[in-house]
Amino acid sequence: MKLSGWGRYPIIDAEVHAPRDLDELIHHVKQGNAIARGNGRSYGDSAVSISNTIHMKHFNRMLAFDKNTGQLVAEAGVLLADIIDIFLPRGWFPFVTPGTKFVTLGGMIATDVHGKNHHKDGSFVKCLDWVEVVTGNGKIQRCSPTENKDFFSWIVGGMGLSGVILRAAIRLRPISSAWIHQKTLVAENILQTIELFENNNSTYSVAWIDCLQTGNALGRSLLMLGEHVESNALPAKYSKLPLQAPRKRKMSVPIEFPNWILNKHSVRAFNELYFQNGKRKAAHQLIDWDSYFYPLDSILSWNKIYGRRGFAQFQCVIPLDKSEEALTQLLTEISGARTSSFLAVLKRFGEQKSSFSFPMEGYSLALDFPLNNNSLALMEKLDAITLQHGGRFYLAKDSRMSSKTFLESEPRAANYLRYRHSRGDVEAFSSSQSERLGL
């Protein structure tokens, strides 16, 4: 069947199996060239194998929860949205969450996702107690920060290329309300943005950059800081049921937008509105968890606004000491280009040591582009700037990078390949992405 990621590019005709039990799963893994697929929310081709995509939708059960420690044991196909649905009313929230809740547990582990709290709490690995994996020879292997450590370090962030994640134990965060206190700061340019990030001590932080500004306003942004609100600090109307936030109505994009709708002028108008609106709004706001963490989830299938050709997301991270220079160059390139991006998201990462995970200490910039020749050319320029400054790319978002760019950005790839060879994983596991990148 035809498969693609969230970016709807590339679209690949792939053989898909959806095993119902462990025996069936092991049987398919043993056929080789396998890759597990969750809810298809990575942007490109990382969860597609032409000959052997294994859909994990039937492995979607929660198995145990410890009220004292907040440890949840669940199968890899469980959706983060379901975890929140069940556990938020009981006073628990994901310790680390990406920007959409429509991802699976297995996917979050394989890409070692990060959230707006990376600078404080690190990536998803920090809430992982253990993982059970079906290896290439069909055995189940458990790994954790203390057991099969080496294997664990490659499974987390390893893009599913060392095994099919079956089950895992994660720790949730105790919360007393479903509300976030958001403080919005305005930065007039990229230097101010960085300064605000460096002086920030909030649990959550993220900046939305208006990419169409130039000169002194290059990189003007709204920096949004967030903290969980204690139930006793809530206004009276919410404090009776502090863990119940109002349900929002879901909207949906019913059709693909024609490609011309998103152009430089419409995007400029949108960004101006967004920025002025952010400036005008109270600097302090109380907002519900869903609106704060998953603003785009309320518009189902928003990926269709980019039209039939789909879109690509560019996300890189730049080491801290090179961030200012690199971000200035990246934003200059973007603002001068003949293609449009709504908003870029900028995030400060804290320290991270890992075998193959994306984050490193520094700044991560992410932005969407409708797919066309201009944007592809622009993204190659952005690749080059990233490489010059020792940065690297988020494989969960990638759909178009060349093998050359990837290998230049990832000195760790050689180690991973060696490790994969030593276990026979090169034959056992592969995705369209791993083949494209030479992994």
Place this chain on the structure above:
Amino acid sequence: MSRNTILILGARSDIAMAVAHHFAREGYDIQLAARQVAKLNPHQADIELRYEVTTTLHEFDALNTDSHESFVKHLPTLPDIAVCAVGFMGEQPENIQHVNAAVMVMRSNYEGPASIFGELAKKFEQRGFGILIGISSVAGERGRASNYIYGSAKAGFTTFLSGLRNRLSSKGVHVITVLPGFVATQMTKKLNLPPLLTASPNDVASAIYRSSRKRSNVVYVQKKWLLIMFLIRIIPENIFKFMKI
């Protein structure tokens, strides 16, 4: 406060599992009954965790009709509602060639379900209340060359449910016949089903829950099947016998 309990027979099917989730979400305690019921351990944990209801597993073989009386006797509590999702389609060419295969389909879709509902009906009648929900099939509305063996067994079950409803209507016990039409499940995954006429297991579960609240009698999960089956039924037999549908 004690909660209501629902017994789900043939619990390993996709429709049964969707029914379990739906009723658990509504606060029912769940009894799951199936062959090799230990395979449902993860589902049991999942349902208990998600909905904080009591979920129990019970070994049940629809074909072993001798065991049905004791099966009912050994349930921890007599359920308020029982749903029978037991069913087996087999492969029609094989059902035609091998009488054993055909008999297996007939027993699985009629004899087994009717037997266990007969036992439960006795207990519900003694108690004076209860709802029996049988998942039958539109295939039982008229025999067709492509699946009349399965269809005839479902026809038997539909008729059994209709008679049971008639008998128990004055005894406080209600009987519901569910006719799902095409459903995208494990049982039908090899068939090429038209999407517009195909329901999901969740659609069936919602219809079952609604019908249990409204105490409906005969429920088509998708209303269009009511019209389709009406048209199929009124075709005169001397024409129908030449048709390929």
